Amino acid sequence: MASDKQPLRIGLIGFGCVGQGFYDIVQQQPGLGLAVARIAVKNPDKPRPLPADRFTYHADELLADATLDVLVEVIDDAAEAFRLVSAALRQGRRVVTANKAMLARHLPELVQLEQNFGGALLYEAAVCGSIPVIRTLDAYFSHEPLRAVLGIFNGSSNYVLTRMSEEGSDYGPALAEAQAQGFAETDPALDMGAFDPRSKAVILAAHAYGVFLNPDEVLNLGIEAIGAADIAHAAARGQKIKVVASVQRLPNGRVAALVTPQLLGPESPLFTVEHEFNGVLVEGEYAGPQFLRGRGAGGHPTGSAVLADVLALRRGLRYGYAKRPTAPAVQPADELALDVYLRHADVGVLREVLTWLELPAAALRTDVHGVYATGVVPLLRLVQWRDELRAAGVFVARRGEVRLTEVAEAAGSGHYQVDEARLA
Numbered sequence: 001m002a003s004d005k006q007p008l009r010i011g012l013i014g015f016g017c018v019g020q021g022f023y024d025i026v027q028q029q030p031g032l033g034l035a036v037a038r039i040a041v042k043n044p045d046k047p048r049p050l051p052a053d054r055f056t057y058h059a060d061e062l063l064a065d066a067t068l069d070v071l072v073e074v075i076d077d078a079a080e081a082f083r084l085v086s087a088a089l090r091q092g093r094r095v096v097t098a099n100k101a102m103l104a105r106h107l108p109e110l111v112q113l114e115q116n117f118g119g120a121l122l123y124e125a126a127v128c129g130s131i132p133v134i135r136t137l138d139a140y141f142s143h144e145p146l147r148a149v150l151g152i153f154n155g156s157s158n159y160v161l162t163r164m165s166e167e168g169s170d171y172g173p174a175l176a177e178a179q180a181q182g183f184a185e186t187d188p189a190l191d192m193g194a195f196d197p198r199s200k201a202v203i204l205a206a207h208a209y210g211v212f213l214n215p216d217e218v219l220n221l222g223i224e225a226i227g228a229a230d231i232a233h234a235a236a237r238g239q240k241i242k243v244v245a246s247v248q249r250l251p252n253g254r255v256a257a258l259v260t261p262q263l264l265g266p267e268s269p270l271f272t273v274e275h276e277f278n279g280v281l282v283e284g285e286y287a288g289p290q291f292l293r294g295r296g297a298g299g300h301p302t303g304s305a306v307l308a309d310v311l312a313l314r315r316g317l318r319y320g321y322a323k324r325p326t327a328p329a330v331q332p333a334d335e336l337a338l339d340v341y342l343r344h345a346d347v348g349v350l351r352e353v354l355t356w357l358e359l360p361a362a363a364l365r366t367d368v369h370g371v372y373a374t375g376v377v378p379l380l381r382l383v384q385w386r387d388e389l390r391a392a393g394v395f396v397a398r399r400g401e402v403r404l405t406e407v408a409e410a411a412g413s414g415h416y417q418v419d420e421a422r423l424a
C-alpha cells in the first residue's frame, strides 16, 4: 500500500470515454499523488493516444498485480465488469466502478463481498455522472428520513426532449442529432427506453432507503413513441415532458420506485434542466428540499467523479448503507395508481389500450393534434402491459406522482404527494 510519500498506484480497466477522461484529469493534476500504473483494454488493434506498451489486453493481469492500490473498472461490458469487480472484492481490494447496469443487478452480492473480504467499492460516477448524489445520500443524509429522491437521470433522452421542444421537431431527427453529438448510443434502447435511469434509481434506493430493488420490478416507460404532438400538447399548458425517475416513501411507510415520462410545470426545478444535464431533487423530512444539477455524462465530468472516489478510498471511505437495518418494505404495484396521458395516432389502437388499462371510453379527449386519453390507471396494469404498450408505439406520460389506490387509502394509508411547489 502507498505511503503518504508514494503515489497511489491505480490499475485502470477500460480506456474509452470515462477511462480516458479520468486518465486526463489525473495527468493534469500531478500534485494529487496518483499514478495510473497499468491500463487494460480489450482490442489490440485499436489506435490509442498513448504508446502501445502502456496497455495490456488481459484485465486479469491487473487483478493479479498486488502492487496496485486501487482498481478502476470503467468498461462497457456489464457481465465482464461483474466478474472483474467481484473477483477484486474477493481479494479484499479497493475498487471504483461506473457501471450502473452491473450495480443495479448485483448490488446486494457486491456489498456482501465487500463486507466479507474487507475491501471497498465506490461508484459515484454510476449515477448522474458528475453529481455527487450517492455520497450525499449515503453519508450526509445517512440518518435523515427522506420523503423522495427524484430527477432527470439520463442526459441522452433529456437532450432529445429538449431539442424537440426547441425545434418543434419529431423524435427521429432529434435522436439522430443526439447521436451525431455523441450524447446517445448507436443502439438507443437503454437510454430512450428508460432502462438506464431505472438502474440509477435502483442504486439510489439502496442509499436513500436501504432498499435493494430488483430492477425488473421497477416500471420503466421511455420516450421511443413520443411525437411533436405530445410536446406541443404539454407546451400549450405551459408544461414540458421530462423523463423522471423517482424513489419515494409512501404514507404507509413503504417505498415505491418508477421511471416514466412526466408532464411538469415551471414550479418544478426539473423544468429548467435541459439538454444533456441531469438534476436530482432530494426531499428530506427535516432538512427540507435540496436540488443538485450537473453534467450526467461525458469523459471529464464522469472522470471527475471517478477521481473523487479514488481519493475517498485513499482516505478510507466506504459507503455506510446506514438505512439498511431499518429498510422499509417495497410497495407492491397492485396498490398503486398513476394519473396518465396516453397518445397514439390511431384511435382504434388507443381504444384497445383503454381496455388494457381499465380506463373508460370517456377517457378519450381531442386537441388540435388529434386524439389522446387521460385518466388514473392501476400501476399494475402499466407493468403488465408495458411490453405491449412499447410494441404498439403508445406514448405514456404521468401527470403527477404515484399514489396509493383508493382501496389502500381506505385501509388507512392516506395519499402522499411530493411537494414540488416548495422546491420552486
Ligand SMILES: NC(=O)c1ccc[n+]([C@@H]2O[C@H](COP(=O)([O-])OP(=O)(O)OC[C@H]3O[C@@H](n4cnc5c(N)ncnc54)[C@H](OP(=O)(O)O)[C@@H]3O)[C@@H](O)[C@H]2O)c1
Pocket: 013, 014, 015, 016, 017, 018, 019, 040, 041, 042, 043, 044, 046, 057, 059, 074, 075, 076, 077, 080, 098, 099, 100, 101, 125, 126, 127, 129, 296, 297, 298, 299, 302
Ligand atoms: N460515457 C459516459 O459518459 C458514462 C457516464 C457514466 C457511467 N458510464 C459507465 O462507464 C462505463 C464505461 O463507459 P464508456 O462510455 O467509457 O465506454 P466506452 O467508451 O465504450 O469504453 C469502454 C472501454 O472498455 C474497454 N473494455 C471493454 N471490455 C473490456 C475487457 N473485457 N477488458 C478490458 N477492457 C475492456 C474497451 O476497450 P477497447 O478500447 O479495446 O475497445 C474500452 O476502452 C460503462 O459502464 C458506462 O455505463 C459512462
